[in-house]
Amino acid sequence: MTLGKASVSGSKRVGKPSQGVTRENARRAYRLMLEARVLEEKLAVLYRSGKIVGGVFLGRGQEALSVSLGVHLRKGDIYAPLIRDQAGRMAFGDTILDTLRTYLGSSLGSMRGRDGNIHRGRPAEGYHAMISHLGAMVSTVCGGLMAKRMRGETGAVGATCIGEGGTSTGSFHEGMNLAGVEKLPIVVVVANNQFSYSTPNERQFACADLLSRAEGYGVMGRRAVGNDLIDCLGVIGEAVSSARSGEGPQLVVADLLRLVGHGEHDDASYIPEFLKMSPLGEDCLDLARTKMLEIGWLSDDEVTDWQKIIEKEVEENASKVLREPAPDPSEEDWNAFSSLDPQQKQHLQTGGRQ
Amino acid sequence: MTLGKASVSGSKRVGKPSQGVTRENARRAYRLMLEARVLEEKLAVLYRSGKIVGGVFLGRGQEALSVSLGVHLRKGDIYAPLIRDQAGRMAFGDTILDTLRTYLGSSLGSMRGRDGNIHRGRPAEGYHAMISHLGAMVSTVCGGLMAKRMRGETGAVGATCIGEGGTSTGSFHEGMNLAGVEKLPIVVVVANNQFSYSTPNERQFACADLLSRAEGYGVMGRRAVGNDLIDCLGVIGEAVSSARSGEGPQLVVADLLRLVGHGEHDDASYIPEFLKMSPLGEDCLDLARTKMLEIGWLSDDEVTDWQKIIEKEVEENASKVLREPAPDPSEEDWNAFSSLDPQQKQHLQTGGRQ
Amino acid sequence: MSNITYLEAIRLAQQRVLHEDPRVFIYGQDIGVFGGAFKATKNLAKEFPGRVLDAPISEDAMVGLAIGAAVEGMRPIIEMQFADFSTCGFNQIVNQAATLHYRTGTSCPLVIRLPSGGTPGGGPFHSQSMEAIYAHYPGLIVMTPATVEDAYTMLLEAVAIDDPVIFCEHKFLYYHLKADRLPETVLPFGKARIARQGRDVTVVAYSAMVHEALAAAEELTHDGYDIEVVDLRTVRPIDTDTILASVARTGRLLVVGEAWPWGGVAAEVISRVATEGFGLLDAPPQRLNAKETPVPYHPALWGTHRPTASSVANSLRQLLEL
Amino acid sequence: MSNITYLEAIRLAQQRVLHEDPRVFIYGQDIGVFGGAFKATKNLAKEFPGRVLDAPISEDAMVGLAIGAAVEGMRPIIEMQFADFSTCGFNQIVNQAATLHYRTGTSCPLVIRLPSGGTPGGGPFHSQSMEAIYAHYPGLIVMTPATVEDAYTMLLEAVAIDDPVIFCEHKFLYYHLKADRLPETVLPFGKARIARQGRDVTVVAYSAMVHEALAAAEELTHDGYDIEVVDLRTVRPIDTDTILASVARTGRLLVVGEAWPWGGVAAEVISRVATEGFGLLDAPPQRLNAKETPVPYHPALWGTHRPTASSVANSLRQLLEL
Ligand SMILES: Cc1ncc(C[n+]2csc(CCOP(=O)(O)OP(=O)(O)O)c2C)c(N)n1
Ligand SMILES: Cc1ncc(C[n+]2csc(CCOP(=O)(O)OP(=O)(O)O)c2C)c(N)n1
Ligand SMILES: [Mg+2]
Numbered sequence A, B: 001m002t003l004g005k006a007s008v009s010g011s012k013r014v015g016k017p018s019q020g021v022t023r024e025n026a027r028r029a030y031r032l033m034l035e036a037r038v039l040e041e042k043l044a045v046l047y048r049s050g051k052i053v054g055g056v057f058l059g060r061g062q063e064a065l066s067v068s069l070g071v072h073l074r075k076g077d078i079y080a081p082l083i084r085d086q087a088g089r090m091a092f093g094d095t096i097l098d099t100l101r102t103y104l105g106s107s108l109g110s111m112r113g114r115d116g117n118i119h120r121g122r123p124a125e126g127y128h129a130m131i132s133h134l135g136a137m138v139s140t141v142c143g144g145l146m147a148k149r150m151r152g153e154t155g156a157v158g159a160t161c162i163g164e165g166g167t168s169t170g171s172f173h174e175g176m177n178l179a180g181v182e183k184l185p186i187v188v189v190v191a192n193n194q195f196s197y198s199t200p201n202e203r204q205f206a207c208a209d210l211l212s213r214a215e216g217y218g219v220m221g222r223r224a225v226g227n228d229l230i231d232c233l234g235v236i237g238e239a240v241s242s243a244r245s246g247e248g249p250q251l252v253v254a255d256l257l258r259l260v261g262h263g264e265h266d267d268a269s270y271i272p273e274f275l276k277m278s279p280l281g282e283d284c285l286d287l288a289r290t291k292m293l294e295i296g297w298l299s300d301d302e303v304t305d306w307q308k309i310i311e312k313e314v315e316e317n318a319s320k321v322l323r324e325p326a327p328d329p330s331e332e333d334w335n336a337f338s339s340l341d342p343q344q345k346q347h348l349q350t351g352g353r354q
Numbered sequence C, D: 001m002s003n004i005t006y007l008e009a010i011r012l013a014q015q016r017v018l019h020e021d022p023r024v025f026i027y028g029q030d031i032g033v034f035g036g037a038f039k040a041t042k043n044l045a046k047e048f049p050g051r052v053l054d055a056p057i058s059e060d061a062m063v064g065l066a067i068g069a070a071v072e073g074m075r076p077i078i079e080m081q082f083a084d085f086s087t088c089g090f091n092q093i094v095n096q097a098a099t100l101h102y103r104t105g106t107s108c109p110l111v112i113r114l115p116s117g118g119t120p121g122g123g124p125f126h127s128q129s130m131e132a133i134y135a136h137y138p139g140l141i142v143m144t145p146a147t148v149e150d151a152y153t154m155l156l157e158a159v160a161i162d163d164p165v166i167f168c169e170h171k172f173l174y175y176h177l178k179a180d181r182l183p184e185t186v187l188p189f190g191k192a193r194i195a196r197q198g199r200d201v202t203v204v205a206y207s208a209m210v211h212e213a214l215a216a217a218e219e220l221t222h223d224g225y226d227i228e229v230v231d232l233r234t235v236r237p238i239d240t241d242t243i244l245a246s247v248a249r250t251g252r253l254l255v256v257g258e259a260w261p262w263g264g265v266a267a268e269v270i271s272r273v274a275t276e277g278f279g280l281l282d283a284p285p286q287r288l289n290a291k292e293t294p295v296p297y298h299p300a301l302w303g304t305h306r307p308t309a310s311s312v313a314n315s316l317r318q319l320l321e322l
């Protein structure tokens, strides 16, 4: 077992086991991974049965990496998860209920049917709701951290995830560079799952190692084994505490594989068999369970119990949400503006007078 | 004297004197630098006397770096110079006449008064006309190279320059990354003159060395001494021949100082004295002359002669252009479209019917 | 051939230009072996090796690349994965592609394909209609085909034109529309089409809204009205002559657009008719657009956000009473 | 105080909000010690340490940063060095800032200052007027002050508003306009101003074009005409009521905009008046806009490209004959 086996490029090299990994942490993380997995399986079923429209985008195979960022964050931090972060979201306080509500468009969900699926958050609580345009959330998190700094609030970090494909966007670059210039306590985790949609890495970037970009941004870089929960917890734990203690932006790059299509409409047939059979293709949930059973942090019975409890919770929430009201177009406040008084709002509508 | 003293990051390290530097090359380069310098001094005068409106943006102090790229290019190559590349432009075939015409808005210039100053080029001849938005030309050059590759044309390279400030743009990043992915024969020269307009490097990027970005793009990186003509000729010569011989994209980073304001309206008082007094602040023309006199590649008389000839040529061209017709608004083809027939063109105008 | 979808027409047009014109290549995310998010390039990478290429997620660089290639004489087609992501290539489109010919005299023949418009569950970032944004810029041609036939012929035309063309293809029409065969003859470039003849009101529409307008017109036959529907086909240029001739016959005008109202196609059309055909109007011209919020995710909200046959019919009834 | 320029009014407004509201900070290229490309933040970095910050050349990240800070309760002001460069931050503006409140219920109070419009020798990339592009998007407020007084009070207002505001300040007015003192009272948000009363034609204008319209109106007094000039002040929202009331008095409408015509402010205003005030018009409404090319560099071309007092006067004469 490699506790906190972090390969650090840049100024610092860390060898000792990380404080980021504790029995509690790991157990909590594992349970959240299970929760995400079971919930996402339900989402897939709801999609296939036509209850969810548009699309369903799952994080299967990426739960260990995702959750490891989430569990190291706390209230007051800022978190902008991306596509494959169901597990991290749950760790940051998102719920089975609100996930289902958002996917199903319930008017009681945080997005009230206005936005859906992974475009979900509660920005006022530090939980940013991603826009689709990849890379855009890096600088948004930076802005939140600037605000905290200006108000003299210390100790908070900001965090976001992105796929390796998203690193090709100008937005990602500008955000990373700005984070470096402003020396912000941000942790950016790159989930290199070898494909962006169907596009393999050789059509996405030409560097041997995405981690080599850390130096160019003047930020600390760390590598994690993307499907190894204990490694991820350790490495990301260090990154988060580095950021928290004022050492500036942190980039974590982790290799892994998504064990599912880009969305549920996609059979991912472009992922070659040999990759699936490689260590990258090992399911992080299986890996984590085996390891944690081995060191006695988990028992088989517990896993079975948790699985049952979670399945029940997911089913109950799903049937509840399926009965919840859809948003009513005639009740909808068809107005994009904020706190202007109603007369001003009326005034703002182009066609509202017709 | 350091012939071809190139510090190469990445896979290759080159120690031997470069073929890029020859007596002929260096003499041609020096003369072009002088031409650029004298011409730009005239532009400044024309600006101060109100003959040029808008702005004048000079490359004083950056001629060595700029010209070194230009002289290594040949017909059939693609070149997208940026703000401070008067010298490189002349090397690529731009003329004193067309520079003056463009700055003065003559209807006989290549831009016909429609665009001005540094926004000058003849794209059909491989000489791209920069748009102001920094970073944008990297991918445009890539596109030209893709076209050549698809047509089976080999041996051509593409080249562009950018300031260190421009490397913060998303556009630069996307262009560099794409160049890496497509393994294009492009040479990108970063002129790190320590300031972007008034902004010092510590507010522009956080890395210790911009050259460290080469690895992240999977491209070869080289460093040049930005105000040392012989060094620049050597290093850029190598970069260009690497690109030409199929070794993929090349990044050259050179430190230097601009010895003038961002534009002629700017007194550059934000550049601290100590920097001006440092080796960075040495005038590349002086340095080149001293070195070349030393090794006998140039004589004092020649320099005096050239200076005189150039001054005369610049003056003659200036008085000629000052008498040339301004564009006539009533003759102007107020139409942004290309080769559509006149009736279609008319058709395309929103307000043309009024 | 039979049962050719709007999507397949786009694929076939691309196949044809790749076949006939060695200057054509296609660049876009996932368009290679995968055939594109919507399969508009299915099998083309195999049929035309090296000419249908997967791009990195770099819309700005994709457009920049197309510009550079166009300058060198190629005819690139850029596929944006969704129209909404073209905002990330916006600068290159409006400041480099659109200005190149006027500034330098060199033309910039490229096509940017924008899978546009709303679908159920698409939400704010996979549903946008950006034609008005691009049409604002001199130097850009903006096409908005509404039929399988036009999807095919106009894409051929787009590739043939020496200027940058923004090709707004509607995702909702991809599978919904079918045709038996592809056309041999084509309306001239920039010409609008009378999609339905009528004498009581002129409805001007484009893209998916043509079909909502046609359905509304059908509905109004039950009320005894005879509605004319004009399909703009291209929104820059706009074929003002055809619109004016129609309004001259009907005296009444409703313009329908799926995009937001402020400065949209509807505003532009009404402005032209009011300016140039004021005397032809028997009643105030009207417009019907999307509601003024981001495009909502839930199908129930989305169905109200965009104009539909029934809201077009309502607008028509109101207009007929003015 | 005396001889306060439009530019100085902007500086003073920023000074005031920095002073009064700890949530305000300014982020933009060269705005720190240097005081900005146009000196709109001169001395502010010194007076408010850590709150007036030089940004890297990263428009996308600058806007993203502002959004994140706004979500956290701050009131950021972003200075674009020129409006033209905001295209590089376009995606964050229209897809993140503009949608945030509708999507999430969290407001996004930020101000993006766009030094806009043409000046002699500015050329295609330092002259653009982008108000119509931003106004197309629900969720953005777009201000276009035409006077020193408005530059001051509207910027205060922009900072106070809970929504993203695109503040289009006109570079040509920076030094040209002067006022003796700054106003104490303000027109309500979104209200247009009758800049000149008249009975023969209503000219609707905004930003620099208000002054061309006023000069044209003055010129037409020699022909015995009495021209009313309405200054829109904000272009989203548009104060349709004030426009309609004016047209009700004059019966004739000319709308003048410095931007391109297709889908511009003029198109939007004419569309509203035709739709809602058709019966008030005694003649076809008209518009006058920039010519449909990039903004040319040479002053002679530029002077013809944009509407001027004399071309406005010409349009007025034509309109008076209709
Ligand atoms: C700017 C932008 N362009 C295109 C897309 C469409 N798109 C959505 S996900 C995706 C692939 C993302 O790949 P990656 O970043 O590696 O994340 P992964 O899906 O592998 O987790 C693409 C191209 C987008 N969301 N944003
Ligand atoms: C995208 C973009 N934003 C802002 C500007 C305005 N601008 C013009 S030059 C300049 C500074 C450029 O600095 P650098 O790239 O270092 O080049 P240098 O002027 O030092 O040669 C800026 C900010 C621009 N041209 N493009
Ligand atoms: Mg990926």
Ligand SMILES: [Mg+2]
Pocket: B163, B164, B165, B191, B192, B193, B194, B195, B196, B197
């Ligand atoms: Mg610089």
